[in-house]
Amino acid sequence: xxxxxxxxxxxxxxxxxxxxxxxxxxxxxxxxxxxxxxxxxxxxxxxxxxxxxxxxxxxxxxxxxxxxxxxxxxxxxxxxxxxxxxxxxxxxxxxxxxxxxxxxxxxxxxxxxxxxxxxxxxxxxxxxxxxxxxxxxxxxxxxxxxxxxxxxxxxxxxxxxxxxxxxxxxxxxxxxxxxxxxxxxxxxxxxxxxxxxxxxxxxxxxxxxxxxxxxxxxxxxxxxxxxxxxxxxxxxxxxxxxxxxxxxxxxxxxxxxxxxxxxxxxxxxxxxxxxxxxxxxxxxxxxxxxxxxxxxxxxxxxxxxxxxxxxxxxxxxxxxxxxxxxxxxxxxxxxxxxxxxxxxxxxxxxxxxxxxxxxxxxxxxxxxxxxxxxxxxxxxxxxxxxxxxxxxxxxxxxxxxxxxxxxxxxxxxxxxxxxxxxxxxxxxxxxxxxxxxxxxxxxxxxxxxxxxxxxxxxxxxxxxxxxxxxxxxxxxxxxxxxxxxxxxxxxxxxxxxxxxxxxxxx
Amino acid sequence: xxxxxxxxxxxxxxxxxxxxxxxxxxxxxxxxxxxxxxxxxxxxxxxxxxxxxxxxxxxxxxxxxxxxxxxxxxxxxxxxxxxxxxxxxxxxxxxxxxxxxxxxxxxxxxxxxxxxxxxxxxxxxxxxxxxxxxxxxxxxxxxxxxxxxxxxxxxxxxxxxxxxxxxxxxxxxxxxxxxxxxxxxxxxxxxxxxxxxxxxxxxxxxxxxxxxxxxxxxxxxxxxxxxxxxxxxxxxxxxxxxxxxxxxxxxxxxxxxxxxxxxxxxxxxxxxxxxxxxxxxxxxxxxxxxxxxxxxxxxxxxxxxxxxxxxxxx
Numbered sequence: 001x002x003x004x005x006x007x008x009x010x011x012x013x014x015x016x017x018x019x020x021x022x023x024x025x026x027x028x029x030x031x032x033x034x035x036x037x038x039x040x041x042x043x044x045x046x047x048x049x050x051x052x053x054x055x056x057x058x059x060x061x062x063x064x065x066x067x068x069x070x071x072x073x074x075x076x077x078x079x080x081x082x083x084x085x086x087x088x089x090x091x092x093x094x095x096x097x098x099x100x101x102x103x104x105x106x107x108x109x110x111x112x113x114x115x116x117x118x119x120x121x122x123x124x125x126x127x128x129x130x131x132x133x134x135x136x137x138x139x140x141x142x143x144x145x146x147x148x149x150x151x152x153x154x155x156x157x158x159x160x161x162x163x164x165x166x167x168x169x170x171x172x173x174x175x176x177x178x179x180x181x182x183x184x185x186x187x188x189x190x191x192x193x194x195x196x197x198x199x200x201x202x203x204x205x206x207x208x209x210x211x212x213x214x215x216x217x218x219x220x221x222x223x224x225x226x227x228x229x230x231x232x233x234x235x236x237x238x239x240x241x242x243x244x245x246x247x248x249x250x251x252x253x254x255x256x257x258x259x260x261x262x263x264x265x266x267x268x269x270x271x272x273x274x275x276x277x278x279x280x281x282x283x284x285x286x287x288x289x290x291x292x293x294x295x296x297x298x299x300x301x302x303x304x305x306x307x308x309x310x311x312x313x314x315x316x317x318x319x320x321x322x323x324x325x326x327x328x329x330x331x332x333x334x335x336x337x338x339x340x341x342x343x344x345x346x347x348x349x350x351x352x353x354x355x356x357x358x359x360x361x362x363x364x365x366x367x368x369x370x371x372x373x374x375x376x377x378x379x380x381x382x383x384x385x386x387x388x389x390x391x392x393x394x395x396x397x398x399x400x401x402x403x404x405x406x407x408x409x410x411x412x413x414x415x416x417x418x419x420x421x422x423x424x425x426x427x428x429x430x431x432x433x434x435x436x437x438x439x440x441x442x443x444x445x446x447x448x449x450x451x452x453x454x455x456x457x458x459x460x461x462x463x464x465x466x467x468x469x470x471x472x473x474x475x476x477x478x479x480x481x482x483x484x485x486x487x488x489x490x491x492x493x494x495x496x497x498x499x500x501x502x503x504x505x506x
Numbered sequence: 507x508x509x510x511x512x513x514x515x516x517x518x519x520x521x522x523x524x525x526x527x528x529x530x531x532x533x534x535x536x537x538x539x540x541x542x543x544x545x546x547x548x549x550x551x552x553x554x555x556x557x558x559x560x561x562x563x564x565x566x567x568x569x570x571x572x573x574x575x576x577x578x579x580x581x582x583x584x585x586x587x588x589x590x591x592x593x594x595x596x597x598x599x600x601x602x603x604x605x606x607x608x609x610x611x612x613x614x615x616x617x618x619x620x621x622x623x624x625x626x627x628x629x630x631x632x633x634x635x636x637x638x639x640x641x642x643x644x645x646x647x648x649x650x651x652x653x654x655x656x657x658x659x660x661x662x663x664x665x666x667x668x669x670x671x672x673x674x675x676x677x678x679x680x681x682x683x684x685x686x687x688x689x690x691x692x693x694x695x696x697x698x699x700x701x702x703x704x705x706x707x708x709x710x711x712x713x714x715x716x717x718x719x720x721x722x723x724x725x726x727x728x729x730x731x732x733x734x735x736x737x738x739x740x741x742x743x744x745x746x747x748x749x750x751x752x753x754x755x756x757x758x759x760x761x762x763x764x765x766x767x768x769x770x771x772x773x774x775x776x777x778x779x780x781x782x783x784x785x786x787x788x789x790x791x792x793x794x795x796x797x798x799x800x801x802x803x804x805x806x807x808x809x810x811x812x813x814x815x816x817x818x819x820x
Contacts, residue, residue: 036778038546039590046546119560124550176590192589192596193778194673194770220671220768221778224655229670229768232662389538389783392549396542408547419548426549 025200027504028214029486031497032226034240036193036219041176042161043113043120048408048495049219051158052239055496056198056215058181059205060160061088061107062152064411066260066492068320070152074102074162074182080448083147090138094205096164097186104140108132109165111142114158122159126151147446149453153412184210184499193219209500230255230481236504237489238481239497242362243306249481256484260491261320262476263409263416265313266366268355268402269470274431275398281347282401288351289468291341295377296370297333302474305365310474315461316407316416318475320493323413323454325461330472338377349378355402356395358388366473367404395429403429409476411494413457417441421464432469511804518800525796526578526789530571533785539563540783544587561587574789584786586779593790596775601794604764604771606676607687607694608756612749614695615702620745622699623706627714628733638703645700650759654693654766661689671768690767694759698752705748709741716740743814750806757795 037050042058045051061075077089094102111132114122128148133141144151154160167180179187184206185198196217200210218235220226223242230238231252241249241257249257270289271278281288298312314330317323342349357367364385371381386394395403407427410416419425422441423433437460444456464470478495485505492498541557542549558564562573577584583593626638662670668685676683713719714737722736723729761773768774772791779787 036589038588041590044590046544046548048547119553119556121546121548121550121553124548124552127552174590191599191770192586192591193600193774194768218671218768222651222655222766225658225670225766225768228655228658228663232658232666232670234662234669234671387538387781389543389781392542393538396539426551 025211025213027212028216029212029237029499029502029504030216030218030235032229032235032238033217033219034223034226035221037196037217039176040179040187040190040196042110042158042163042179042181043117043122044176045158046121049239051494052497053196053198053217054158054161054181055183055498056185057179057183057187058158058161058163059094059183060156060158061162062156062160063498064156064492064494066490068322068411068493070156070411074107074160075155078152081141083446083448084144086142086144086151087135088140088142090140091205092138094182095203096167096180096182097201098164098167098180099203100164100166102162102164102182103137104134106165107140107162108134109168110162111159113163113168125154125157125159147448149445149448150412150414153410153415156411185212185215188214195219206500211501211503212499215499227481230483233483236483236486237497239495241479241481243309243479244362245481246307246309246479254484256482256486258480258482258489258491259309260478260493260495261311261318262478262495263318263321263411263493264407264476265316265318265409265416266363266404266406266473266476267316267470268370268404268473269395269400269429270402270468271398271400272430272432272469274429277398277401278431280353280401281345281351282353285345285347286467287341287345288347289471291338291345291377292353292374292379293468293471294331294334294338294341295374295379296471296473297373298330298473300333300373301366301369304369305362306474309479310477313472313475314465315472316420316464316470317413317457317461318409318493321411321413322450323457325454325458327458328461328465333373335377342378350375350380351378352380352382353401354382354384355404356391356400357383357385357404358391359385360388363404363406370473398429398431400429405429406476409494413453414441414445417457417460418445420470421460430469432467434463434467437463510807514800514804514807518797521800522793522796526575526793527571529789529792530567530574533783533788534567536780536783538783540587540785543783574786578790578793583790586787587784588779588782588787593787596787597772597790597794600770600772600775602675603673603769604757604760604773606683607691607760607764607769607771608753610687610691611694611698611756611759612753614691615698615752616749618695619699619702620706623703624710624733624738626703626707627710630711635707638707642700642703645696645703648696650693650697651762651766653696654690654763657689657693658766673767673769686767687769690763690769693767694756694763697759698755701748701752701755702745706741706745709744710737713737713741739813743810746806746809746813750802753802754799757799 033049035049037053038047039045059074062070063073065071074091074094075088076091079087081087096102114120115126115129128144128146130143130145135141162182164180168175171178184201184204186201188197188199190196198215200213204210220229226238227245229235249255271283302308302310302312312330315325315328357364367383374381394400418441419427421432421437423438440456440459444453447453478491480491482489487503487505488501541554541563544557545554562570585592622638626635629635658670661668668689673686674682719732719737722732760771761777764771764773776788776791
């Protein structure tokens with residue numbers, strides 16, 4: 001009995017020490033990225049993988065969760081005082097990685113930096129911002145030029161990242177080489193194209209949820225090599241498994257595949273009025289485009305190319321979003337109806353259409369299946385494969401009849417629609433213009449009421465379904481390959497890797 | 507010797523200038539607008555205009571070229587358009603990596619290629635010869651990236667012997683450095699070994715038929731002495747030329763091999779730069795590569811003299 005007591009006492013004495021030892025994590029997590037990040041400055045960053053690195057380094061005013069809800073991060077709450085004034089309350093006791101305090105002045109500094117800095121990629125995202133007013137040590141008011149409800153969504157991404165004013169002033173143009181933010185890990189070193197090392201920031205406001213001493217990001221461009229690295233244990237997480245590698249991940253007892261529906265989509269843009277190439281029947285007549293759509297079996301496409309992993313869709317907004325238009329569903333394949341539409345349009349078959357396709361094996365395969373499907377309805381689809389930068393250039397110049405392009409997606413519906421279908425939008429390659437669509441998009445920006453906005457976006461989706469400037473094929477899906485040792489990883493639709501609450505079993 | 511070096515250096519300058527103009531023009535001919543690639547997915551027109559202005563893309567070609575050249579002459583290669591790192595720094599960190607990989611590959615190629623060429627020539631039409639030929643043919647016809655992926659799957663994934671990536675420098679940890687570079691060096695060296703083997707074999711066959719070899723044999727020298735001291739020494743001259751030429755292949759092969767094994771070297775730097783339309787990086791890398799190629803050719807010329815005394819004072 002005495003011995004038992006002594007043993008218990010020993011445990012009781014040792015427990016705090018053990019707990020302390022556990023408090024300071026010692027493990028390293030290695031993450032493979034599909035390409036190298038670009039500039040590591042939240043004002044300058046433009047690449048998708050850069051956002052994955054930022055998520056571990058730079059907290060934002062708000063974040064989104066796996067249900068696409070806006071949740072507080074550096075802010076604790078927000079309120080619209082009127083449609084042009086947004087009040088944001090900040091979290092107390094937050095420190096930047098250089099030890100300085102994150103307060104209202106720092107928020108004002110960062111937002112104005114995003115807005116005015118030379119080369120800022122954020123300017124367009126928050127161009128509605130007129131001024132930032134500091135109304136208390138932890139309160140700011142954002143004054144807008146016009147009512148802009150999607151601003152909150154912008155603040156869940158890089159535009160909402162707050163940098164240390166002291167470090168930004170000291171580093172000037174070199175801030176991207178030594179970024180300092182208020183996130184869970186601080187920047188240690190970067191060798192471009194090789195690795196980015198981050199180290200746990202002990203004074204992080206949510207440090208209890210961070211269980212790694214270090215995170216190493218490793219760009220591995222070749223998908224087969226990336227998978228081999230994951231399988232051999234050289235990395236713990238592959239943020240981008242390609243669909244054809246899914247069976248290999250599933251077959252490996254050491255690995256797990258975590259998926260979530262993505263925010264983006266794959267689409268075919270038709271050139272409606274963008275230069276001289278908009279002269280063919282597919283450009284001139286919506287019935288021809290609808291016939292093209294009816295000839296495609298999206299389910300079969302997903303089965304053949306993606307093992308059924310991708311969700312067929314007929315709109316820009318993906319399922320799970322409050323702005324998803326339930327009334328707009330992908331149509332089942334109907335060859336007879338397609339042929340009838342072509343006859344009504346009075347076009348001579350086969351209708352020849354040339355589609356520009358970025359040079360990726362998977363996308364080419366998709367288009368080959370589409371080619372066979374629409375061929376049966378009376379289309380002669382020619383694939384013009386080209387390197388991505390070249391295809392973008394051709395699209396800008398209007399040098400295309402149809403263009404296969406992917407959009408990674410944004411949390412707010414506005415981010416998936418405005419630039420693509422509003423008259424004159426920078427990504428409106430088809431040169432589509434419909435006053436009803438423009439009005440609906442403008443009205444949706446001007447209100448913060450979600451049901452009202454949803455109704456407006458539904459109208460946009462229905463009008464697009466009829467006009468078909470963009471044929472949406474399927475929604476993207478995030479396929480993350482993870483070692484079974486990784487516990488607690490929650491995939492979020494934006495595909496960004498968040499490490500809060502994630503642990504690595506020994 | 508010094509005169510040779512000085513003359514060659516003087517010849518190199520216009521070559522390098524020409525190379526830099528050519529690369530500059532070739533990049534202009536490449537479709538795709540760097541500003542729109544740099545602007546990212548959103549393609550914000552304000553941002554694109556701003557980038558174009560900042561990078562002088564809105565100025566005439568000669569202005570752009572001389573701006574770049576002026577920087578280079580002052581030792582400033584500029585900064586990467588994509589990740590804002592200074593290019594001189596990028597080159598200095600990546601060049602030693604590719605040099606290490608290239609040297610290892612070349613050592614492997616020489617150690618495998620030349621002895622097997624000798625064995626094949628000496629044992630002409632024996633099964634040694636056929637075996638060496640078969641291996642040589644396989645080495646020549648196997649694509650680098652395929653062999654790389656297969657090696658990773660076998661050695662790293664199934665056997666777990668070597669890491670599939672994670673390069674560290676020799677100075678940091680030489681064991682780990684060798685562990686991460688031996689597979690790519692083998693892949694890279696393999697094709698060159700095959701070329702060296704075939705050329706050594708044919709050069710040796712020619713040399714072994716020469717009169718001086720018959721004389722050496724007639725003097726009663728041992729066969730290995732005849733082969734190594736008399737035949738090989740003469741046979742090596744074309745092989746050295748070829749070796750210097752193959753260094754170009756080595757750099758080209760490094761492009762794919764580094765991509766597969768995630769080696770942060772020159773090849774990877776230039777591929778990523780081309781796809782991202784990161785022009786100053788491409789120009790910097792090409793200029794340094796051209797300089798290296800010229801230097802290596804010069805080294806090969808000096809090596810001939812060392813190997814073959816007949817070329818001295820010639």
